[in-house]
Amino acid sequence: MRVLVTGGAGYIGSHTLVELLALGHDVCVLDDFSNSSPVVIDRVHDLSNGRVILVEGDVRNDDTLKALMQDFRPEAVIHFAGLKAVGESMARPISYYDVNVNGTLRLLRAMDKVGCKKIIFSSSATVYGEPQYLPYDEAHPLNPTSVYGRTKMMSEQILADWAGSDGRAAILLRYFNPVGAHASARLGEHPDGPPNNLMPFIAQVAIGKRARLAVFGDDYDTPDGTGKRDYIHVVDLARAHVSALDYAVENNGSQAFNIGTGASLSVREMVAAFEAASGKTIPCEVTKRREGDIASMQADPSLANEKLGWTATHDLNDMAQSAWAWQSANPDGYSKS
Ligand code: NAD
Ligand code: UDP
Numbered sequence: 001m002r003v004l005v006t007g008g009a010g011y012i013g014s015h016t017l018v019e020l021l022a023l024g025h026d027v028c029v030l031d032d033f034s035n036s037s038p039v040v041i042d043r044v045h046d047l048s049n050g051r052v053i054l055v056e057g058d059v060r061n062d063d064t065l066k067a068l069m070q071d072f073r074p075e076a077v078i079h080f081a082g083l084k085a086v087g088e089s090m091a092r093p094i095s096y097y098d099v100n101v102n103g104t105l106r107l108l109r110a111m112d113k114v115g116c117k118k119i120i121f122s123s124s125a126t127v128y129g130e131p132q133y134l135p136y137d138e139a140h141p142l143n144p145t146s147v148y149g150r151t152k153m154m155s156e157q158i159l160a161d162w163a164g165s166d167g168r169a170a171i172l173l174r175y176f177n178p179v180g181a182h183a184s185a186r187l188g189e190h191p192d193g194p195p196n197n198l199m200p201f202i203a204q205v206a207i208g209k210r211a212r213l214a215v216f217g218d219d220y221d222t223p224d225g226t227g228k229r230d231y232i233h234v235v236d237l238a239r240a241h242v243s244a245l246d247y248a249v250e251n252n253g254s255q256a257f258n259i260g261t262g263a264s265l266s267v268r269e270m271v272a273a274f275e276a277a278s279g280k281t282i283p284c285e286v287t288k289r290r291e292g293d294i295a296s297m298q299a300d301p302s303l304a305n306e307k308l309g310w311t312a313t314h315d316l317n318d319m320a321q322s323a324w325a326w327q328s329a330n331p332d333g334y335s336k337s
Pocket of ligand 2: 177196197198199201213214215216217226227228229267290293
């Protein structure tokens with residue numbers, strides 16, 4: 001299949017490229033490298049037999065989209081390009097609505113012009129907001145508590161309306177917490193500045209870049225008092241996109257899927273797993289709760305298991321070991337190819 005991947009140089013996109021190329025798909029990447037590096041694409045090529053066509057540009061640029069659509073004629077799109085920092089979204093809401101919602105609208109319009117009818121969208125478990133029950137299933141009400149979450153919910157609604165006719169399909173993948181890295185240690189997550197997320201922060205403490213982990217509260221209603229999340233290995237997540245592509249080809253309309261393992265782990269459990277994988281001690285200091293944090297989040301992934309034929313196969317040890325292998329082999333991220 002000819003697949004356009006927006007944001008393909010990013011953390012999740014790059015792992016997905018490897019999976020798509022391994023299956024022999026023709027892949028075009030559109031990325032403006034606002035949060036990634038072209039070196040990523042070199043590394044994807046080193047790990048693959050195929051090559052991607054790279055277009056450097058902004059997903060909101062109609063001229064870029066038009067030329068790309070006419071030249072490449074994608075049969076399906078995987079739409080990763082977007083802004084993803086929850087805190088920043090509250091400080092810069094217009095940028096987030098513009099890139100995430102307007103970017104999605106422009107992409108759909110460009111797809112319509114060439115009759116491309118299938119899209120896989122990067123949504124997030126954050127669309128659910130404060131849990132009314134756990135694990136979340138896809139029918140759980142949507143009540144996001146941040147601008148970022150609202151951009152994902154609005155994009156989902158636009159995509160569902162778009163997919164309502166003419167043989168179109170929009171698959172909305174609600175990711176839980178992606179962690180870990182490619183087994184080669186050549187691809188991984190490289191945050192710009194201090195990491196917002198737990199796993200990259202722990203990795204940077206382990207390598208000596210940061211003195212200690214701030215544990216954001218140990219007085220939650222959880223067994224050890226720290227926050228619990230459903231962590232999903234990035235390679236499992238990448239494979240969910242490949243399964244979703246097949247599903248989109250065979251089905252019309254829109255469908256949301258939770259992409260998680262169905263288990264949740266506390267901050268303390270993540271620290272212990274990382275210490276075991278790295279052989280390093282992670283100094284921790286309990287601080288106050290982070291504003292807006294939820295005590296526990298957990299997916300019910302049974303719909304994806306059933307309908308996509310997809311299941312997470314990597315365990316906590318794989319997550320911690322691959323994250324450590326990536327961090328120790330690339331202390332400065334993608335500084336060289
Ligand atoms: P990332 O920042 O590593 O990747 C996003 C990519 O999109 C980057 O390469 C960036 O340069 C590119 N990009 C950003 N704005 C663009 C624009 N206007 N035009 C073209 N390219 C642009 O992020 P990621 O972790 O790989 O996340 C991918 C998607 O998954 C995002 O939409 C994100 O919101 C969503 N998501 C991520 C997580 C997570 O924890 N990583 C969780 C849920 C959902
Ligand atoms: N967390 C923490 N210290 C950090 C980063 C995160 O204690 O430096 C906690 C956070 O409160 C949450 C869990 O780790 O309970 C996962 O946080 P992350 O930001 O990775 O994911 P999200 O909260 O967005 O699901």
